Amino acid sequence: MAAGSQPVTRSLAALAAALVLAVTLGTLAAVAWRAEGFAGVGPAARDALWFTLWQAVVSASLSVILAVPVARALARRRFRGRGAVITLMGAPFILPTIVAVLGLVAVFGRSGVVNVALRALGLPEVSPYGPQGVILAHVFFNLPLAVRLVLQGWLSIPAERFRLAASLGMEAGAVQRALEWPMLRSVLPGAWLLIFALCLTSFAVALALGGGPGATTVELAIYQAFRFDYDLGAASVLGLVQFALAGAAAALAWGLARPAVFAGGLGGVVRRWDGGGWLRLQDATVIALAALFLLAPLLAVGLRGISGLAEMPAAVWWAALRSILVALASAALCLALALPMALAARRGLWVQLVGVLPIAASPLVIGTGLFILSYRWVRPDEIALAVTALVNAVLALPFALAALVPAAREMRAGSGRLADSLGMSGWARMRLVTLPSLRRPIGFALGLAAALSMGDLGVIALFADGDTATLPLQLYRLMASYRIDQAAGAALLLLALSLGLFWGFDRGGRAHAGA
Incomplete structure (x- = not known):
């Protein structure tokens, strides 16, 4: 400059x-x-901290674990509309939280298609409320982010590496051990920490689907301390604790979320030779299920909302x-x-x-x-x-x-x-x-x-x-x-x-x- x-x-x-x-x-x-002292932080605040931590761990872990097969399928498949699928799968990241909550309730609520199918099969129903509802919503929001981060790691592996693996006759398992696992060891910790930090500061999800003694996050506890009790001592302590936890996780994620270092390639399109036969069916199934999970709530909101616009x-x-x-x-x-x-x-x-x-x-x-x-x-x-x-x-x-x-x-x-x-x-x-x-x-x-x-x-x-x-x-x-x-x-x-x-x-x- x-x-x-x-x-x-x-x-x-x-x-x-x-x-x-x-x-x-x-x-x-x-x-x-x-704040006039910090005596207001009691068992309820400690319960909120514990719930926040364990739901963030579970939410981040599920998001990252589920993202791996989806990102792998998108990385080794080329099909018509692939770019549109990747773009649509990223929609939940910019989706208003309260809209997603309404869509999840429409799909997983008592009268939703999931519970209707479970009742028809004689299986136990699921609930979108409470701890399971908070985790479900966090996975819905963060799975696309995890897929994009992991997919970026896959695309960082030069195409020449896969051509060399194919010329050596390496099967899918050998390619995973030699090329994919080193990349995943580099990418997954940073992706997990970033999603963990995002789940720590969740508010609207806990407000709409959580609440109560067993499903109150720190952010929701801060809201309750200020809005209903005007307890600034509790709000400040909870804010400090949340800031320290999320800040440490975000800082670590910033330092760790880097793809594995491979020797530079020529920048060609990554073509895979290790995904034939039943692996093609497996990848198609994974992509279809992920798209259905992410897009079904949006479709439910759209179908029900058309009639509600006039009212x-x-x-x-x-x-x-x-x-x-x-x-x-x-x-x-x-x-x-x-x-x-x-x-x-x-x-x-x-x-x-x-x-x-x-x-x-x-x-x-x-x-x-x-x-x-x-x-x-x-x-x-x-x-x-x-x-x-x-x-x-x-x-x-x-x-x-x-x-x-x-x-x-x-x-x-x-x-x-x-x-x-x-x-x-x-x-x-x-x-x-x-x-x-x-x-x-x-x-x-x-x-x-x-x-x-x-x-x-x-x-x-x-x-x-x-x-x-x-x-x-x-x-x-x-x-x-x-x-x-x-x-x-x-x-x-x-x-x-x-x-x-x-x-x-x-x-x-x-x-x-x-x-």
């Missing part, structure tokens, strides 16, 4: 990092400072408008934070450290801290939407940085050097070099931030009233009042808006990206 533009970029990056630190660590410090009250439509505005503001703020940090990062270590913090932080602790810092001057419901947009932008920052930092490094090594030699700086460099080079990851980051914000049910649950409720909160209220048809219509609307925002920004970034 040109010398004249470096100080400005570094200053903006420093301001962005300072804001992230203030929102994550600063709000946690505010809650701890305001939705006006409050739902106003909530949808508020959600769109919050999502757009959150996406813009997320990009304003991520872009200067990505451009200023050379080796990227400090960016990764700052990027870990939102994964470890509790959105509810952040909201509580912002309330403590502002309640003397403004009513909480008056700033509920602004606070929600800010918190969602910070929470989406790690994913935006993951897309922008590698692209920024590639730009510096290519067109950035040419711009340096021409002495380009300031707005001219940004308009002619930076934005065109980073258009694709910028579009992806904006779409992801908007979709994640659109479906968030976190901070808004603390402070919103009837006039500031977003669409996810309105959907949860419909579910809580057993207005299921209207809830299904609201869920379909939320799903369409979330996917539409992501598609629109992502497509806008990919259009003419090379121009």
